Amino acid sequence: MKEFDYHQIDDVIHSRIRLAIMSVLISIDEADFIFLREKVKTTDGNLSTHLKKLEDAGYVAVNKSFVNRKPISRYMLTQKGRKAFEIYVEHLENLIKKK
C-alpha cells in the first residue's frame, strides 16, 4: 500500500477531522456548527479546535449571528480553502495514478 508523500500534502487539511470539515463544506455552501458536528461525528471541543485551525489558515470563514436570541455560527469555505482542497484531492489522485 502506497503512503502519502508528506512533503507534497497540505498539513492543514491532512487530518481526518479537518478533511471531513472541508469535504462537508465543499459540497454545500454554508453549514452551522451543529450540522458540521453531526456530519463530522466529533465533540464540540474537538470541532471548535479544528475549525479554528482552518480559520487561522484562511480556509474557512465564519459568520456569527443570532436566531431567536440564540447564537448561530455558520461556516463556509473561502476561495483559498476551495483551492487548497482541490490541490489536496489532486495530490491524492496523482498518488493513486502513480501506483
Next chain:
Amino acid sequence: METIDAQQELVFIKKIMTDSRKSAICNGKAFILWGILVTIGLLVTYFSIINHNLSVMNWLWPSLIGLGWIITIVMESKAAIKSRTKTFAAKILAYVWIGSGIAMTIIGFVGSVSGAFSGLYINPLISNILAVGFLITGILYGKTWVSLISLGWWVGAIVMFLWTGLYTFLLMSAMMILFLVIPGVFMFKQYKKELIAE
C-alpha cells in the same frame, strides 16, 4: 502524523460529500399549499361557470393567489432562517420556483384580463411551466420520480391544448392533486425522515 492510504482518503472524502449533499433541499410544503389553493380555485371556477355566477371570479383568484404568495413568503423566510445549511442546489431550486410562480401569476392574471388569449388556455400554459419546474426539481433533488412528474404535466398540457373545454378545470384539479399535492406530501415525509436521521 498518521499515515492514510490515498485511495481510502478519496473514498472518505467522496462519502462525506455524498452524505452532505443528501441534506434535504425541498420540504414539499409549498407544493401542498399551492396545490390545495389552486384546486379550490379551479373547482369554484368550474361550478361558478356551470351556475352562471361569474361575480365570484372578481375576488376568488386574487384572494387565493395573494394568500398563496403571502403564506409562501412567510413560510420560506422562516425556513431559511432555521435552515442549518445553505446549498447552491437549494438556491437554484428556490429561484426556479419563484420565477415559475411569477410567470404563472402573469399568465393567470395579465394574460386573461388583457384578452391576449382565452381563459381556457391558462391551464395548459401553467401545466407546461409546472412540467419544467418538476423536471429541474427532480434533477436538483436527485430523485428521478420527481422529474418523471413533468411527463404528467406535459401530457396534460397537450390534452388541454388539443381538446379545450370546461372539463379542463376538472382535469387540472385532478392533476393538481396527483402531480402537486401528493408529490409534496411525499417530499414532506422524506424531509421529516431526513431531519430525524440527522
